[in-house]
Amino acid sequence: METQQSIFISSLKEPETKEKAFKRLVQEYKERLYWHIRKLVLDHDDANDVVQNTFIKIHLNIHKFKGESSLYTWMYRIATNESINFINSKSAKMGLQNQEWIEAKAEGLKADSYFDGDEATLTLHKLIAKLPEKQRIVFNMKYFDGITYESMSEILNTSVGALKASYHHAVTKIKSKLND
Amino acid sequence: MTDFNTKNPFKIPENYFKELEENLIENIQPTQKEHGFNVPKYYFNSLEETILRKSKKTSPFSRRKLIVSFTTLAAALALLFTIPSSQNSETQIEEQAFNDYLESYYLEDMNGYEILSMLEDNEIDPYFDNSTKNYK
Numbered sequence: 001m002e003t004q005q006s007i008f009i010s011s012l013k014e015p016e017t018k019e020k021a022f023k024r025l026v027q028e029y030k031e032r033l034y035w036h037i038r039k040l041v042l043d044h045d046d047a048n049d050v051v052q053n054t055f056i057k058i059h060l061n062i063h064k065f066k067g068e069s070s071l072y073t074w075m076y077r078i079a080t081n082e083s084i085n086f087i088n089s090k091s092a093k094m095g096l097q098n099q100e101w102i103e104a105k106a107e108g109l110k111a112d113s114y115f116d117g118d119e120a121t122l123t124l125h126k127l128i129a130k131l132p133e134k135q136r137i138v139f140n141m142k143y144f145d146g147i148t149y150e151s152m153s154e155i156l157n158t159s160v161g162a163l164k165a166s167y168h169h170a171v172t173k174i175k176s177k178l179n180d
Numbered sequence: 181m182t183d184f185n186t187k188n189p190f191k192i193p194e195n196y197f198k199e200l201e202e203n204l205i206e207n208i209q210p211t212q213k214e215h216g217f218n219v220p221k222y223y224f225n226s227l228e229e230t231i232l233r234k235s236k237k238t239s240p241f242s243r244r245k246l247i248v249s250f251t252t253l254a255a256a257l258a259l260l261f262t263i264p265s266s267q268n269s270e271t272q273i274e275e276q277a278f279n280d281y282l283e284s285y286y287l288e289d290m291n292g293y294e295i296l297s298m299l300e301d302n303e304i305d306p307y308f309d310n311s312t313k314n315y316k
Binding site: 019022023026027030031034035038039042044048051052055056059060109114115116117118121122125143144 | 213214215216217218219220223224227228230231232234235236238
């Protein structure tokens with residue numbers, strides 16, 4: 001018997017129903033994917049570019065989705081990869097390392113009109129920006145969004161054990177910096 | 181048997197079900213920590229419209245059509261500009277080579293009269309008319 005998800009995926013693949021189903025998909029996931037991306041790229045305009053590219057990629061590649069993971073994790077994987085590619089491309093254009101670029105973005109948050117966090121939140125973002133890429137992604141997904149290690153494992157194609165270790169290292173580094 | 185009033189005697193506060201739905205949705209969201217980011221007002225409405233508009237433009241069918249159109253246009257432009265320009269440049273090179281040859285080897289030892297005598301009458305007149313106009 002077909003599940004609700006497989007029926008929905010079929011409607012995303014059928015030319016006659018694709019547009020209507022895609023509209024529903026955008027309505028359902030636009031905010032979740034945007035916030036996931038925003039925490040990775042930090043800037044609203046950048047997040048706007050990446051979330052649009054993410055949905056365009058989803059639209060173009062939905063016929064390749066085999067249903068081996070849930071649609072949600074497949075889309076999160078695309079959003080994460082798009083964010084990483086975006087950071088790689090932007091930092092390369094400016095002749096910076098990825099981490100240098102992110103740290104500069106975090107430094108600029110105080111003056112960002114679309115950031116209204118308090119001093120503690122600002123400090124936290126600056127410390128997150130100093131983490132290695134993988135730890136930064138894992139920390140954001142776990143700390144802010146409460147995504148389970150199992151879902152994260154599917155999204156990032158990494159074992160649960162490695163993700164737990166990444167999160168543990170990230171938390172230890174942030175705590176130690178906060179105590180300095 | 182006594183007829184009981186079948187009307188529902190219970191009442192609920194105004195907007196109860198609307199608020200219930202909102203409260204339930206709020207409570208089943210995963211525990212999210214404050215991240216401090218915000219977005220422009222009505223951003224998500226315009227985002228949806230933008231994505232749907234772009235997705236229509238970039239559907240595999242229209243992309244394929246676009247690629248074919250671009251390829252056709254590029255080929256037409258290439259034909260338009262390369263063929264005549266190569267013909268032109270070939271003609272120019274030939275003319276230049278001929279002029280160089282004439283100047284270097286053929287006309288070098290001739291005087292003005294000899295050169296003039298090689299030209300046909302109809303080729304001489306316009307030059308002659310022009311050159312004499314100033315003296316009238």
